[in-house]
Amino acid sequence: MEQGANLGARLAAGEEGAIEECYAALGPMVLGYLRRFVTRDEAEDVLQRVFYEVWRNRDRYDPGRSLQAWVLGIARKRAIDQLRRR
Numbered sequence: 001m002e003q004g005a006n007l008g009a010r011l012a013a014g015e016e017g018a019i020e021e022c023y024a025a026l027g028p029m030v031l032g033y034l035r036r037f038v039t040r041d042e043a044e045d046v047l048q049r050v051f052y053e054v055w056r057n058r059d060r061y062d063p064g065r066s067l068q069a070w071v072l073g074i075a076r077k078r079a080i081d082q083l084r085r086r
Contacts, residue, residue, distance in 0.1 A: 008067035011058050019055045026068060027051070030075050037079040046082050050075045 007025065010018040030050060034043040053074050054061075061070055 008061060008065075008070075009063040011054070011067070012061045012063050014058060019051065019058075022054065022067070022071070023051050026071050029068070030071060033072060033075055034079050038082050042082055046075070046078045049078050053078070 007018065007021055011022055027047065031043055031047050034046050034050075037043075038046060050071065054071055057074075061067070
């Protein structure tokens with residue numbers, strides 16, 4: 001888990017390459033999570049919005065907390081937004 005904590009700290013610091021590593025590490029899990037709520041096509045679109053928001057709001061992330069839980073929280077909100085758009 002130290003790698004995840006290190007990745008979270010690097011992301012919060014805006015380090016180059018951190019968002020790509022975050023996407024590679026968490027993207028498949030987040031996509032699977034999103035597909036529980038929305039269709040496959042919608043999930044792909046929502047996934048892109050999730051990681052855009054992760055990068056845009058990286059200064060709000062507390063590296064002392066779970067990066068995975070933070071990203072899944074964002075994913076849940078964006079999935080709900082997608083369902084409301086229908």
